[in-house]
Amino acid sequence: MYVIGERINGMFNVIGDALAAKDKKAVQEMAEKQIVGGADALDINVGTRVPKAERAAAMKWLVDTTREVTHKPLSIDNPSLETVRVGVEAAVKGGKAIINSTTGQQEKLAAFMKLAREFEAGIICLSIDENGVAATAEGKAEIGMRSLAAAMEAGVSVENVYLDPIILPVNCDQKAPGIVLETIRQFKLLSDPAPHIVIGLSNLSQGASERELINRAFLTMAVGAGLDAAIVDSLDTELMDSMIAAEMLLNRTIYSDSFLKAYRQR
Protein backbone atom coordinates (compact mmCIF):
# COMPACT_ATOMS: atom_id res chain seq x y z
CA MET A 1 0.00 0.00 0.00
CA TYR A 2 1.00 3.52 -0.74
CA VAL A 3 0.09 5.42 2.44
CA ILE A 4 -0.39 9.18 2.17
CA GLY A 5 -0.47 10.77 5.63
CA GLU A 6 -3.40 13.15 6.03
CA ARG A 7 -2.37 15.18 9.05
CA ILE A 8 -0.60 18.21 7.55
CA ASN A 9 -3.89 19.93 6.97
CA GLY A 10 -4.96 23.37 8.15
CA MET A 11 -8.30 21.89 9.19
CA PHE A 12 -6.52 20.31 12.16
CA ASN A 13 -5.87 22.94 14.83
CA VAL A 14 -2.22 22.05 15.33
CA ILE A 15 -1.50 22.80 11.66
CA GLY A 16 -3.97 25.70 11.37
CA ASP A 17 -2.25 27.36 14.32
CA ALA A 18 1.21 26.56 12.95
CA LEU A 19 0.28 28.19 9.63
CA ALA A 20 -0.98 31.33 11.38
CA ALA A 21 2.11 31.58 13.59
CA LYS A 22 4.58 30.35 10.95
CA ASP A 23 5.64 27.71 13.46
CA LYS A 24 7.86 25.36 11.46
CA LYS A 25 8.48 22.96 14.32
CA ALA A 26 4.84 21.88 14.69
CA VAL A 27 4.62 21.07 10.98
CA GLN A 28 7.93 19.24 10.87
CA GLU A 29 7.12 17.16 13.93
CA MET A 30 3.83 16.13 12.33
CA ALA A 31 5.69 15.16 9.15
CA GLU A 32 8.15 13.01 11.05
CA LYS A 33 5.55 11.35 13.24
CA GLN A 34 3.48 10.34 10.22
CA ILE A 35 6.51 8.82 8.49
CA VAL A 36 7.37 6.81 11.60
CA GLY A 37 3.74 5.64 11.64
CA GLY A 38 4.12 4.27 8.12
CA ALA A 39 3.40 7.12 5.68
CA ASP A 40 5.03 6.76 2.25
CA ALA A 41 3.98 10.29 1.25
CA LEU A 42 2.47 13.30 2.98
CA ASP A 43 -0.63 15.24 2.00
CA ILE A 44 -0.27 19.01 2.30
CA ASN A 45 -3.46 21.03 2.67
CA VAL A 46 -3.65 24.64 3.87
CA GLY A 47 -7.28 24.29 4.95
CA THR A 48 -9.92 26.97 4.79
CA ARG A 49 -8.89 29.28 7.64
CA VAL A 50 -6.32 30.98 5.36
CA PRO A 51 -7.98 33.65 3.14
CA LYS A 52 -8.25 32.55 -0.50
CA ALA A 53 -5.83 35.19 -1.76
CA GLU A 54 -3.13 33.91 0.60
CA ARG A 55 -3.50 30.19 0.01
CA ALA A 56 -0.83 29.86 -2.66
CA ALA A 57 1.74 31.52 -0.38
CA ALA A 58 0.59 29.40 2.57
CA MET A 59 0.94 26.26 0.44
CA LYS A 60 4.48 27.24 -0.52
CA TRP A 61 5.41 27.80 3.13
CA LEU A 62 3.87 24.50 4.21
CA VAL A 63 5.63 22.57 1.43
CA ASP A 64 8.99 24.28 1.97
CA THR A 65 8.73 23.64 5.70
CA THR A 66 7.92 19.95 5.20
CA ARG A 67 10.63 19.56 2.56
CA GLU A 68 13.24 20.64 5.10
CA VAL A 69 12.74 17.33 6.93
CA THR A 70 11.79 14.78 4.25
CA HIS A 71 12.34 13.75 0.64
CA LYS A 72 9.13 11.70 0.62
CA PRO A 73 6.56 12.54 -2.06
CA LEU A 74 4.27 15.43 -1.10
CA SER A 75 0.66 15.45 -2.19
CA ILE A 76 -0.40 19.02 -2.98
CA ASP A 77 -4.00 19.14 -1.87
CA ASN A 78 -5.94 22.09 -3.27
CA PRO A 79 -8.63 22.57 -5.94
CA SER A 80 -6.96 25.63 -7.55
CA LEU A 81 -4.57 25.03 -10.45
CA GLU A 82 -2.57 28.08 -9.49
CA THR A 83 -2.11 27.04 -5.85
CA VAL A 84 -1.31 23.48 -6.88
CA ARG A 85 1.35 24.74 -9.31
CA VAL A 86 3.03 26.77 -6.57
CA GLY A 87 3.00 23.74 -4.27
CA VAL A 88 4.28 21.34 -6.91
CA GLU A 89 7.10 23.68 -7.90
CA ALA A 90 8.19 23.86 -4.27
CA ALA A 91 7.79 20.11 -3.66
CA VAL A 92 9.83 18.91 -6.64
CA LYS A 93 12.89 20.75 -5.39
CA GLY A 94 13.42 17.95 -2.88
CA GLY A 95 11.44 14.94 -4.14
CA LYS A 96 8.33 13.90 -5.97
CA ALA A 97 5.03 15.76 -6.07
CA ILE A 98 1.50 14.39 -6.34
CA ILE A 99 -1.30 16.61 -7.57
CA ASN A 100 -4.33 16.26 -5.31
CA SER A 101 -6.53 16.57 -7.28
CA THR A 102 -8.29 17.04 -10.59
CA THR A 103 -11.93 16.40 -11.37
CA GLY A 104 -13.08 14.84 -14.64
CA GLN A 105 -14.30 17.85 -16.65
CA GLN A 106 -12.41 17.80 -19.98
CA GLU A 107 -10.81 21.24 -19.72
CA LYS A 108 -9.80 20.88 -16.09
CA LEU A 109 -8.40 17.41 -16.75
CA ALA A 110 -6.31 18.70 -19.66
CA ALA A 111 -4.87 21.58 -17.63
CA PHE A 112 -3.99 19.45 -14.58
CA MET A 113 -2.54 16.63 -16.73
CA LYS A 114 -0.31 19.18 -18.46
CA LEU A 115 0.98 20.22 -15.04
CA ALA A 116 1.54 16.58 -14.04
CA ARG A 117 3.49 15.99 -17.26
CA GLU A 118 5.60 19.13 -16.76
CA PHE A 119 6.76 18.04 -13.29
CA GLU A 120 6.57 14.23 -13.70
CA ALA A 121 4.09 14.38 -10.82
CA GLY A 122 1.55 11.84 -9.67
CA ILE A 123 -2.05 12.94 -10.09
CA ILE A 124 -5.20 12.00 -8.18
CA CYS A 125 -8.30 11.94 -10.40
CA LEU A 126 -11.64 12.27 -8.62
CA SER A 127 -14.86 10.64 -9.82
CA ILE A 128 -16.48 14.04 -10.25
CA ASP A 129 -17.58 15.71 -13.45
CA GLU A 130 -19.90 18.52 -14.58
CA ASN A 131 -22.78 16.60 -12.95
CA GLY A 132 -21.09 16.35 -9.55
CA VAL A 133 -19.91 13.23 -7.74
CA ALA A 134 -20.78 10.16 -9.85
CA ALA A 135 -23.19 8.06 -7.77
CA THR A 136 -22.84 4.68 -9.49
CA ALA A 137 -19.89 2.36 -10.10
CA GLU A 138 -20.51 2.70 -13.84
CA GLY A 139 -20.49 6.51 -13.64
CA LYS A 140 -17.29 6.49 -11.59
CA ALA A 141 -15.64 4.04 -13.98
CA GLU A 142 -16.60 6.24 -16.94
CA ILE A 143 -14.87 9.23 -15.36
CA GLY A 144 -11.90 7.01 -14.47
CA MET A 145 -11.63 5.96 -18.11
CA ARG A 146 -11.82 9.59 -19.23
CA SER A 147 -9.05 10.47 -16.74
CA LEU A 148 -6.80 7.70 -18.07
CA ALA A 149 -7.41 8.85 -21.65
CA ALA A 150 -6.50 12.43 -20.69
CA ALA A 151 -3.33 11.17 -19.00
CA MET A 152 -2.33 9.22 -22.10
CA GLU A 153 -3.00 12.21 -24.31
CA ALA A 154 -0.85 14.48 -22.10
CA GLY A 155 1.98 11.95 -21.89
CA VAL A 156 1.42 11.12 -18.19
CA SER A 157 2.21 7.44 -17.52
CA VAL A 158 -0.39 5.18 -15.89
CA GLU A 159 2.05 4.68 -12.99
CA ASN A 160 1.45 8.33 -12.08
CA VAL A 161 -2.35 8.16 -12.16
CA TYR A 162 -4.38 7.54 -8.98
CA LEU A 163 -8.11 7.10 -9.52
CA ASP A 164 -10.22 8.19 -6.53
CA PRO A 165 -13.82 6.88 -6.44
CA ILE A 166 -14.68 9.40 -3.67
CA ILE A 167 -16.02 8.33 -0.34
CA LEU A 168 -18.99 10.09 1.19
CA PRO A 169 -19.97 9.90 4.86
CA VAL A 170 -21.74 6.64 5.55
CA ASN A 171 -24.30 8.37 7.74
CA CYS A 172 -25.39 10.43 4.69
CA ASP A 173 -25.72 7.61 2.17
CA GLN A 174 -25.32 4.06 3.38
CA LYS A 175 -25.30 2.61 -0.13
CA ALA A 176 -22.22 4.64 -1.12
CA PRO A 177 -19.46 2.58 0.59
CA GLY A 178 -20.55 -0.62 -1.17
CA ILE A 179 -20.59 1.25 -4.49
CA VAL A 180 -17.02 2.43 -3.82
CA LEU A 181 -15.91 -1.18 -3.25
CA GLU A 182 -17.55 -2.22 -6.52
CA THR A 183 -15.87 0.74 -8.27
CA ILE A 184 -12.45 -0.32 -6.98
CA ARG A 185 -12.97 -3.74 -8.62
CA GLN A 186 -14.02 -2.06 -11.87
CA PHE A 187 -11.13 0.44 -11.84
CA LYS A 188 -8.67 -2.48 -11.72
CA LEU A 189 -9.95 -3.59 -15.13
CA LEU A 190 -9.65 -0.22 -16.88
CA SER A 191 -6.04 -0.58 -18.01
CA ASP A 192 -3.13 -2.98 -18.06
CA PRO A 193 -1.14 -2.34 -15.95
CA ALA A 194 -4.06 -1.36 -13.70
CA PRO A 195 -4.16 2.26 -12.54
CA HIS A 196 -3.45 3.02 -8.92
CA ILE A 197 -6.58 3.45 -6.84
CA VAL A 198 -6.68 5.80 -3.88
CA ILE A 199 -9.28 6.80 -1.33
CA GLY A 200 -9.42 9.67 1.15
CA LEU A 201 -10.60 7.45 3.98
CA SER A 202 -11.57 9.72 6.85
CA ASN A 203 -14.48 11.36 5.04
CA LEU A 204 -16.33 8.04 5.34
CA SER A 205 -16.89 8.45 9.06
CA GLN A 206 -17.48 12.22 9.29
CA GLY A 207 -20.10 12.78 11.96
CA ALA A 208 -20.44 9.06 12.70
CA SER A 209 -19.87 7.28 15.99
CA GLU A 210 -17.15 4.59 16.14
CA ARG A 211 -15.10 6.52 13.57
CA GLU A 212 -11.91 4.51 13.93
CA LEU A 213 -13.72 1.18 13.71
CA ILE A 214 -15.63 2.29 10.61
CA ASN A 215 -12.47 3.58 8.92
CA ARG A 216 -10.58 0.39 9.76
CA ALA A 217 -13.29 -2.00 8.55
CA PHE A 218 -13.74 -0.12 5.29
CA LEU A 219 -10.03 0.25 4.55
CA THR A 220 -9.58 -3.48 5.11
CA MET A 221 -12.42 -4.35 2.73
CA ALA A 222 -11.08 -1.85 0.17
CA VAL A 223 -7.60 -3.41 0.30
CA GLY A 224 -9.30 -6.77 -0.30
CA ALA A 225 -11.08 -5.30 -3.33
CA GLY A 226 -7.82 -4.04 -4.87
CA LEU A 227 -7.11 -0.62 -3.36
CA ASP A 228 -3.37 0.14 -3.45
CA ALA A 229 -3.15 3.66 -2.02
CA ALA A 230 -4.95 5.64 0.66
CA ILE A 231 -4.91 9.03 2.30
CA VAL A 232 -5.20 8.11 5.96
CA ASP A 233 -4.11 8.94 9.48
CA SER A 234 -0.88 6.95 9.74
CA LEU A 235 -0.77 7.80 13.45
CA ASP A 236 -3.75 5.45 13.93
CA THR A 237 -1.84 2.31 14.87
CA GLU A 238 -4.82 -0.03 14.77
CA LEU A 239 -5.75 1.22 11.30
CA MET A 240 -2.22 0.67 10.06
CA ASP A 241 -2.04 -2.78 11.70
CA SER A 242 -5.24 -3.86 9.93
CA MET A 243 -3.96 -2.58 6.61
CA ILE A 244 -0.59 -4.31 7.06
CA ALA A 245 -2.30 -7.59 7.99
CA ALA A 246 -4.65 -7.33 5.00
CA GLU A 247 -1.75 -6.84 2.61
CA MET A 248 0.13 -9.75 4.15
CA LEU A 249 -2.96 -11.96 3.75
CA LEU A 250 -3.10 -10.98 0.07
CA ASN A 251 0.51 -12.13 -0.29
CA ARG A 252 1.69 -8.62 -1.16
CA THR A 253 4.20 -8.72 1.69
CA ILE A 254 5.90 -11.73 3.22
CA TYR A 255 4.59 -13.35 6.39
CA SER A 256 6.94 -13.63 9.32
CA ASP A 257 6.17 -13.75 13.03
CA SER A 258 7.18 -10.08 13.13
CA PHE A 259 5.36 -8.94 9.99
CA LEU A 260 4.05 -5.75 11.62
CA LYS A 261 7.50 -4.66 12.69
CA ALA A 262 9.02 -5.69 9.36
CA TYR A 263 6.53 -3.51 7.48
CA ARG A 264 7.26 -0.44 9.57
CA GLN A 265 11.02 -0.94 9.21
CA ARG A 266 10.94 -1.33 5.40
Place this chain on the structure above:
Amino acid sequence: MYVIGERINGMFNVIGDALAAKDKKAVQEMAEKQIVGGADALDINVGTRVPKAERAAAMKWLVDTTREVTHKPLSIDNPSLETVRVGVEAAVKGGKAIINSTTGQQEKLAAFMKLAREFEAGIICLSIDENGVAATAEGKAEIGMRSLAAAMEAGVSVENVYLDPIILPVNCDQKAPGIVLETIRQFKLLSDPAPHIVIGLSNLSQGASERELINRAFLTMAVGAGLDAAIVDSLDTELMDSMIAAEMLLNRTIYSDSFLKAYRQR
Protein backbone atom coordinates in the same frame (compact mmCIF):
# COMPACT_ATOMS: atom_id res chain seq x y z
CA MET B 1 -23.89 -12.47 8.88
CA TYR B 2 -24.75 -15.82 10.23
CA VAL B 3 -22.33 -16.31 13.13
CA ILE B 4 -21.66 -19.86 14.29
CA GLY B 5 -19.87 -19.84 17.64
CA GLU B 6 -16.86 -22.18 17.65
CA ARG B 7 -16.24 -22.63 21.35
CA ILE B 8 -18.18 -25.78 22.23
CA ASN B 9 -15.33 -27.93 21.03
CA GLY B 10 -13.50 -30.67 22.93
CA MET B 11 -10.22 -29.27 21.64
CA PHE B 12 -10.63 -26.41 24.13
CA ASN B 13 -9.77 -27.60 27.64
CA VAL B 14 -12.86 -26.19 29.28
CA ILE B 15 -15.09 -28.32 27.02
CA GLY B 16 -12.73 -31.31 26.89
CA ASP B 17 -12.77 -31.40 30.70
CA ALA B 18 -16.53 -30.89 30.82
CA LEU B 19 -17.03 -33.83 28.45
CA ALA B 20 -14.81 -36.06 30.61
CA ALA B 21 -16.55 -35.04 33.84
CA LYS B 22 -20.07 -34.77 32.33
CA ASP B 23 -20.12 -31.20 33.66
CA LYS B 24 -23.22 -29.69 32.09
CA LYS B 25 -22.76 -26.27 33.63
CA ALA B 26 -19.46 -25.54 31.84
CA VAL B 27 -21.00 -26.37 28.46
CA GLN B 28 -24.18 -24.42 29.08
CA GLU B 29 -22.30 -21.35 30.29
CA MET B 30 -20.20 -21.45 27.13
CA ALA B 31 -23.35 -21.69 25.03
CA GLU B 32 -24.90 -18.70 26.72
CA LYS B 33 -21.77 -16.55 26.59
CA GLN B 34 -21.39 -17.13 22.86
CA ILE B 35 -24.99 -16.15 22.21
CA VAL B 36 -24.59 -12.96 24.22
CA GLY B 37 -21.46 -12.29 22.12
CA GLY B 38 -23.50 -12.45 18.94
CA ALA B 39 -23.66 -16.12 17.88
CA ASP B 40 -26.68 -17.06 15.75
CA ALA B 41 -25.84 -20.76 15.96
CA LEU B 42 -23.41 -22.93 17.93
CA ASP B 43 -20.92 -25.42 16.59
CA ILE B 44 -20.73 -28.67 18.57
CA ASN B 45 -17.52 -30.68 18.28
CA VAL B 46 -16.47 -33.45 20.67
CA GLY B 47 -12.80 -33.10 19.75
CA THR B 48 -10.25 -35.87 19.55
CA ARG B 49 -9.67 -36.64 23.24
CA VAL B 50 -12.80 -38.85 23.30
CA PRO B 51 -12.07 -42.37 21.94
CA LYS B 52 -13.57 -42.92 18.48
CA ALA B 53 -16.01 -45.56 19.67
CA GLU B 54 -17.48 -43.13 22.22
CA ARG B 55 -17.78 -40.05 20.01
CA ALA B 56 -21.39 -40.58 18.94
CA ALA B 57 -22.49 -40.84 22.58
CA ALA B 58 -20.34 -37.83 23.51
CA MET B 59 -21.93 -35.84 20.67
CA LYS B 60 -25.40 -36.75 21.91
CA TRP B 61 -24.55 -35.63 25.43
CA LEU B 62 -23.02 -32.37 24.22
CA VAL B 63 -26.01 -31.59 21.99
CA ASP B 64 -28.59 -32.54 24.63
CA THR B 65 -26.75 -30.44 27.21
CA THR B 66 -26.64 -27.42 24.90
CA ARG B 67 -30.26 -27.85 23.86
CA GLU B 68 -31.33 -27.49 27.49
CA VAL B 69 -30.39 -23.80 27.32
CA THR B 70 -31.00 -22.71 23.72
CA HIS B 71 -33.21 -23.22 20.67
CA LYS B 72 -30.56 -21.74 18.35
CA PRO B 73 -29.40 -23.92 15.44
CA LEU B 74 -26.65 -26.36 16.40
CA SER B 75 -23.91 -27.23 13.93
CA ILE B 76 -22.98 -30.90 14.34
CA ASP B 77 -19.26 -30.92 13.66
CA ASN B 78 -17.86 -34.38 12.91
CA PRO B 79 -16.64 -36.21 9.80
CA SER B 80 -18.52 -39.45 10.54
CA LEU B 81 -22.01 -39.86 9.06
CA GLU B 82 -23.05 -41.99 12.01
CA THR B 83 -21.93 -39.49 14.66
CA VAL B 84 -23.48 -36.61 12.70
CA ARG B 85 -26.79 -38.48 12.48
CA VAL B 86 -26.86 -39.00 16.27
CA GLY B 87 -26.09 -35.28 16.79
CA VAL B 88 -28.67 -34.10 14.27
CA GLU B 89 -31.39 -36.31 15.74
CA ALA B 90 -30.71 -34.85 19.18
CA ALA B 91 -30.44 -31.26 17.89
CA VAL B 92 -33.71 -31.18 15.94
CA LYS B 93 -35.70 -31.99 19.07
CA GLY B 94 -35.31 -28.37 20.12
CA GLY B 95 -34.44 -26.40 16.98
CA LYS B 96 -32.58 -26.55 13.71
CA ALA B 97 -29.50 -28.64 12.94
CA ILE B 98 -26.63 -27.91 10.58
CA ILE B 99 -24.46 -30.73 9.28
CA ASN B 100 -20.79 -29.78 9.57
CA SER B 101 -19.67 -31.11 7.15
CA THR B 102 -19.57 -33.10 3.95
CA THR B 103 -16.74 -33.25 1.43
CA GLY B 104 -17.33 -33.33 -2.31
CA GLN B 105 -16.87 -37.01 -3.17
CA GLN B 106 -20.04 -38.15 -4.99
CA GLU B 107 -21.00 -40.97 -2.63
CA LYS B 108 -20.29 -39.03 0.53
CA LEU B 109 -22.19 -36.02 -0.82
CA ALA B 110 -25.22 -38.17 -1.64
CA ALA B 111 -25.31 -39.78 1.83
CA PHE B 112 -24.94 -36.48 3.73
CA MET B 113 -27.47 -34.69 1.50
CA LYS B 114 -29.97 -37.44 2.19
CA LEU B 115 -29.48 -36.84 5.91
CA ALA B 116 -29.89 -33.07 5.43
CA ARG B 117 -33.12 -33.67 3.49
CA GLU B 118 -34.47 -36.06 6.14
CA PHE B 119 -34.05 -33.51 8.96
CA GLU B 120 -34.44 -30.27 6.95
CA ALA B 121 -30.94 -29.48 8.19
CA GLY B 122 -28.42 -26.97 6.89
CA ILE B 123 -25.28 -28.54 5.42
CA ILE B 124 -21.74 -27.23 5.12
CA CYS B 125 -19.96 -28.45 1.97
CA LEU B 126 -16.17 -28.36 2.02
CA SER B 127 -14.01 -27.74 -1.06
CA ILE B 128 -12.43 -31.16 -0.69
CA ASP B 129 -12.74 -34.14 -3.01
CA GLU B 130 -10.88 -37.36 -3.76
CA ASN B 131 -7.80 -35.26 -4.57
CA GLY B 132 -7.79 -33.45 -1.23
CA VAL B 133 -8.36 -29.73 -0.58
CA ALA B 134 -8.83 -27.94 -3.90
CA ALA B 135 -5.97 -25.44 -4.25
CA THR B 136 -7.41 -23.06 -6.85
CA ALA B 137 -10.54 -20.91 -7.00
CA GLU B 138 -11.62 -22.85 -10.09
CA GLY B 139 -11.15 -26.19 -8.32
CA LYS B 140 -13.07 -24.98 -5.28
CA ALA B 141 -15.86 -23.59 -7.46
CA GLU B 142 -16.11 -26.90 -9.31
CA ILE B 143 -16.63 -28.77 -6.02
CA GLY B 144 -19.10 -26.07 -4.94
CA MET B 145 -21.08 -26.62 -8.13
CA ARG B 146 -21.04 -30.38 -7.58
CA SER B 147 -22.31 -29.85 -4.01
CA LEU B 148 -25.17 -27.65 -5.21
CA ALA B 149 -26.11 -30.24 -7.83
CA ALA B 150 -26.13 -32.97 -5.17
CA ALA B 151 -28.32 -30.78 -2.94
CA MET B 152 -30.79 -30.22 -5.75
CA GLU B 153 -30.89 -33.91 -6.55
CA ALA B 154 -31.57 -34.79 -2.90
CA GLY B 155 -34.24 -32.10 -2.56
CA VAL B 156 -32.20 -29.89 -0.22
CA SER B 157 -32.97 -26.21 -0.85
CA VAL B 158 -30.16 -23.76 -1.67
CA GLU B 159 -31.08 -21.85 1.50
CA ASN B 160 -29.78 -24.82 3.48
CA VAL B 161 -26.43 -25.12 1.65
CA TYR B 162 -23.28 -23.45 3.01
CA LEU B 163 -20.24 -23.68 0.72
CA ASP B 164 -16.93 -23.64 2.59
CA PRO B 165 -13.81 -22.82 0.51
CA ILE B 166 -11.55 -24.05 3.38
CA ILE B 167 -8.98 -21.81 4.94
CA LEU B 168 -5.48 -23.08 5.57
CA PRO B 169 -2.98 -21.47 7.96
CA VAL B 170 -1.44 -18.40 6.33
CA ASN B 171 2.01 -19.34 7.64
CA CYS B 172 1.83 -22.59 5.60
CA ASP B 173 0.70 -21.14 2.28
CA GLN B 174 0.52 -17.39 1.92
CA LYS B 175 -1.25 -17.53 -1.44
CA ALA B 176 -4.19 -19.46 0.02
CA PRO B 177 -6.09 -16.59 1.74
CA GLY B 178 -6.26 -14.55 -1.49
CA ILE B 179 -7.51 -17.64 -3.33
CA VAL B 180 -10.25 -18.05 -0.72
CA LEU B 181 -11.36 -14.44 -1.28
CA GLU B 182 -11.47 -15.04 -5.04
CA THR B 183 -13.43 -18.26 -4.43
CA ILE B 184 -16.00 -16.40 -2.33
CA ARG B 185 -16.62 -14.05 -5.29
CA GLN B 186 -16.98 -17.05 -7.63
CA PHE B 187 -19.28 -18.98 -5.25
CA LYS B 188 -21.71 -16.03 -5.29
CA LEU B 189 -22.22 -16.58 -9.02
CA LEU B 190 -22.91 -20.32 -8.85
CA SER B 191 -26.65 -20.08 -8.29
CA ASP B 192 -29.52 -17.63 -8.03
CA PRO B 193 -30.27 -17.10 -5.21
CA ALA B 194 -26.57 -17.37 -4.32
CA PRO B 195 -25.59 -20.17 -1.94
CA HIS B 196 -24.53 -19.25 1.57
CA ILE B 197 -20.76 -19.12 1.99
CA VAL B 198 -19.12 -20.00 5.28
CA ILE B 199 -15.56 -20.15 6.56
CA GLY B 200 -14.03 -21.71 9.64
CA LEU B 201 -11.94 -18.64 10.42
CA SER B 202 -9.57 -19.60 13.21
CA ASN B 203 -7.63 -22.14 11.16
CA LEU B 204 -6.19 -19.21 9.18
CA SER B 205 -3.98 -18.09 12.03
CA GLN B 206 -2.96 -21.46 13.52
CA GLY B 207 0.63 -21.12 14.70
CA ALA B 208 0.88 -17.49 13.57
CA SER B 209 1.65 -14.45 15.67
CA GLU B 210 -0.96 -11.68 15.89
CA ARG B 211 -3.72 -14.26 15.58
CA GLU B 212 -6.62 -11.96 16.47
CA LEU B 213 -5.45 -9.24 14.09
CA ILE B 214 -5.04 -11.74 11.25
CA ASN B 215 -8.47 -13.27 11.86
CA ARG B 216 -10.08 -9.84 12.03
CA ALA B 217 -8.48 -8.48 8.87
CA PHE B 218 -9.35 -11.59 6.88
CA LEU B 219 -12.94 -11.84 8.10
CA THR B 220 -13.47 -8.19 7.19
CA MET B 221 -12.10 -8.71 3.66
CA ALA B 222 -14.18 -11.89 3.30
CA VAL B 223 -17.37 -10.05 4.31
CA GLY B 224 -16.48 -7.45 1.66
CA ALA B 225 -16.10 -10.25 -0.90
CA GLY B 226 -19.54 -11.68 -0.15
CA LEU B 227 -19.16 -14.05 2.81
CA ASP B 228 -22.43 -14.37 4.72
CA ALA B 229 -21.63 -16.94 7.42
CA ALA B 230 -18.63 -17.80 9.57
CA ILE B 231 -17.59 -20.16 12.31
CA VAL B 232 -15.80 -17.84 14.69
CA ASP B 233 -15.11 -17.01 18.30
CA SER B 234 -18.05 -14.76 19.10
CA LEU B 235 -16.42 -13.96 22.45
CA ASP B 236 -13.78 -11.96 20.51
CA THR B 237 -15.38 -8.52 20.80
CA GLU B 238 -13.00 -6.78 18.41
CA LEU B 239 -13.61 -9.44 15.76
CA MET B 240 -17.35 -9.10 16.14
CA ASP B 241 -17.14 -5.28 16.07
CA SER B 242 -15.21 -5.38 12.78
CA MET B 243 -17.70 -7.79 11.27
CA ILE B 244 -20.66 -5.69 12.42
CA ALA B 245 -19.06 -2.52 11.01
CA ALA B 246 -18.30 -4.24 7.70
CA GLU B 247 -21.88 -5.38 7.32
CA MET B 248 -23.17 -1.92 8.16
CA LEU B 249 -20.85 -0.41 5.53
CA LEU B 250 -22.26 -2.85 2.97
CA ASN B 251 -25.75 -1.59 3.84
CA ARG B 252 -26.83 -5.01 5.14
CA THR B 253 -27.78 -3.47 8.47
CA ILE B 254 -28.94 0.06 9.19
CA TYR B 255 -26.51 2.71 10.43
CA SER B 256 -27.32 4.44 13.68
CA ASP B 257 -24.99 6.02 16.22
CA SER B 258 -25.44 2.86 18.28
CA PHE B 259 -25.12 0.33 15.45
CA LEU B 260 -22.89 -2.01 17.48
CA LYS B 261 -25.36 -2.19 20.34
CA ALA B 262 -28.30 -2.50 17.96
CA TYR B 263 -26.70 -5.50 16.26
CA ARG B 264 -26.12 -7.31 19.53
CA GLN B 265 -29.66 -6.61 20.71
CA ARG B 266 -31.36 -7.87 17.51
